[in-house]
Amino acid sequence: MSEKISLSPIERIKKESHGLRGTIVEGLKDEITGAIREDDQAVIKFHGMYQQDDRDLREERAAQKLERLYSFMIRLRLPGGFLKPEQWIATHEIADGNASGVIKITSRQTLQLHGLIKSSIKPTIRSFNEAKLDSIATCGDINRNVLCSSHPRQSSIHETVFGYAEKISEMLMPKTRAYYEIWLDEEKLADKKDEEDPLYQDRYMPRKFKIGIAIPPNNDVDVFANDIGLIAIIENKRLLGFNLAIGGGLSTTHGSKETYARLGTVIGFCDNEEKTLKSIYEVLTIQRDHGNRSDRKLARLKYTLDRLGVDWFKNELEQRTGFALDLPRPYEFTQRTDYFGWHQSEQGLWYYTVFVENGRVMDDETVMLKSALLDIAKTGKANFRFTCNQNVILADIRKEDKPVIQEVLERYRINRLTELASPIRRNSMACVALNTCPLALAEGQRYLPSLISKIEPMLRRYGLDQEEIVIRMTGCPNGCARPYIAEIGLVGTAIGRYNLHMGGDRLGERLNKIYKENLDESAILSELDGWLSRFKSERKPGESFGDFALREVKFK
């Protein structure tokens, strides 16, 4: 009972939202503010949007008696990160017409547009809808965009595995028609029963919920960072089923011992589709019923799992599904990477993975990436597949069409950009952070590129420039670029200051640890200089930087 009394405020908002409607419609009509009403800011997330403001301008505008420069970020639902060329064209046009123009590929295989003003949300969603795209449930306390290993080269049955992302996403969609009513002017349902939601009820999940599917040996999706990770078990080009890993989640809070990053625990194996889907569904219902709804910091599945115990959880799951999980099957990850440049699938189709630094697709002085991708989409000869490393694969290209794509890549020098980027840059990731992320304490994607430019000469000096070292940076400890499973993790603490994490592995199977706190740029560079120099001279043959660091670095 006492738990009920102290429900977090978001719980009330969800419950009173009339099926995620809130007072969004009224808020949209308010002419004197670019914001929506406070409670609705939680509700609108379930529709795939965040209210943000330009943090660079906060003080300046306050002195001008102007409210914060509010805008909205919209995130698409793209299970497995797949887009048809005409959908890319639509997104490009919407980005230019209604948003900031930059198309952001996220660390979860989807696209975000920033800078939508309130009045352009509706036209944006309409245009997306015409392109058969939506943003339902890409944010909020609900199942998010479902990940899947992105490169069809992975496996001849990639398509089959990929299909699961779609199915899972579909199964876990909310039942409310609010999205269609508010944004697409759908008639209100006469019968409320049709909206009844046995999974989410009127309280949804206690917190966000993430699912990813990996196809070994590549852990490109960082499967263990998800609440549910599925590891495809394939034998002789046949999908046998999935190992089920639960309780992954990375976020921590500075100064809070109760919060921690956790990698998923493999609890069993499902040998067919029905069982797989049923298990997933019931993991959600258990988390729905047992997750912490009073402290949002401790509401993710990982905490529920550790609180109630893995055995308890497994037992409860088997009770709910009515079947026992099989023992996990053996699997091995040997890499966590995007296959840059041209690659061919077993089916004979061609793929070109473009390096997109921090996922920001735009035109600037150095490269006209956005124009290039538009030209490629206009050929109609390549699909777009996004990776969890914020890159794009020009995909499913027939042999005879390859030269057409190659021509565009060369014309815009995209191939050079991709092929000449240093390994450390290509393996790097940074989150959005300033100026849009309200939670950012420090810079992310605006800063990492220049920091890497200072690390590259160091690596060259030690002859380590071809070493595949993974560096990831976030502007706060939420971990959006998964810095806790990088060999070098930089987690922002304040403007210009980062905690330096080291000792993670290269495969995403081992968390790193905090080595030093609150370093500024010069301290970061001198620490790295020291450790890279030692790595050069003291590493064991074939040893990765992360393994070396784990062995040599003295952590606090």
Add this chain to the structure above:
Amino acid sequence: MIGDIKLRTLQELVENSTKEELIWINGYLAGLVKTNTLPEAPVKSSINKLTIVFGTDTGNSKKLASEFALKAKKSGVNAKLLGLDQYRLSDLQKEEYFLVVMSTHGDGEPPSAAKKFYDYIHENALQLDKLNYSVLALGDTAYPLFCKAGEDVDARLQNLGATRVMGLQKCDTDFETDARAWFENVLKTLGSGAQAGAAAPAIQRKSTGKRNHTGTILFNANLNGRGSSKQTYHIEIAADDVQYQPGDSIGIVPENPVEIVMAVIELVNINKDRKLAYRDGEVTVFELLKKKLSIVYLPERVVKQYSSVVRQDIPSTRIDLLNLLKIYPVRDAAQFEEVIGILEPITPRLYSIASSPVAHTGEVHIAVARQCFTVNEEVGYGLCSDYLAALQVNATFEFYVHKNSQFKLPAPNVDVIMIGPGAGLAPFRSFIEERDTTGASGRNWLFYGDQHFETDFLYQTEIQNFVQTGVLTKVNVAFSRDQAEKIYVQHRILQHQAEFYSWLESGAHVYICGAKDTMSVAVENTLLKLIEEVGNKTEEQASAYLNELKERGRYQKDVY
């Protein structure tokens, strides 16, 4: 002389009084007569009907005319008082005795309320032989064309055959004494039956000018966000002894930029410290050019005079003095002194006061839109708005309060609709602050607009607070360039026309401030349209309805 009843009362009083009392009464009456607070003996009038019309923008002429009408009635003259905007023009030819009280606005123009009358007499060859008239002209010697509109009317009426009862009386901003004396004289003349075109009354008085205040800048910041094509400065000014009411403005005489002044001085090679006679004193050349005389964007009439001073042909155009001197040089410094003689004073610029005196005691706030224009692909800025925009905290400057009795809040319980796009919002910030601070119970509805929501929503957070605390009942905004089609305040008014009309019906006052030629005309047409549509009226009925609002002071404009 004294009527029967009064005589009887007096006799009774005298009979019942002691000697001491009688002595006291005697002294008391003598004192009364001396201090002149007794009603004047009515002039035995030889006229049956006197029409007094007024043309006003900010209420001075109206106030005087009303005072005169009352006095005339007390003196037994049947006086009719009318605003020139309400005056039936065809009546003019039937008038016998006609007094005009009017001010000058703009650059020597009649006030907008007198425009129709002014045009009518100038554009028609009327026969006004029967008309006996006199004009009282209000003006301000700070403007080059002092009392020009009044002068024009006075001259034109004479041209049309009318007879002056009394010559034109021009008044400066301290008009009370001159104006009252003029009216006494007019009344006397009318009473004595003398109607010959009398000369201008011989009241020669030195003008005391305006009450100037020294303002100190407390705060000065641009309200338009980054990326805006506009700059509007919110300026907070400290001035201890300043008194004003919401709806008033302040007047400022800007100074010319020192670079330009020095460039002129160097070009004509004149000693900048040389003293020249100016008005009632002596002022150095530098001081004259910096603070007194208008040297940028000279009006055509000055350019014309310049051309005769330098004896060169100059096409009729507006141009800066510096350019004029470069293209058509003066012979020498002496000839330049002649040029100084033809230059006009720098005219005051007015700015609506944006603060309420009860909310900000001892302070005046204004919102100044920095004027920006391009000439020959070069960007230029308005003289005064540029000067104000650049003033730093603690800088001081001179200003005066220009009262406007025609733009005033109604009683606290009356509803108010305010339409003020752009810098036109300024007086409404004062209105709202006033109503907020005094706890006025009437409802308040604001219409605001500009180009872009993100950057041009002046006082946005304050307005949001006023909505939150309930002082502002409704706010509707129109941002013209945030969508394909242009949306202005009048479109928002139309969208809410039923509610607008119901506010009108329940007694709301409507106020418009801002651009005169564009916005205020469009809004007025919209009001007419909505009165017609929602009120189910004909076009004539609608305009009568609006006219009625105007007459009752329920429809007030401060547009420029």
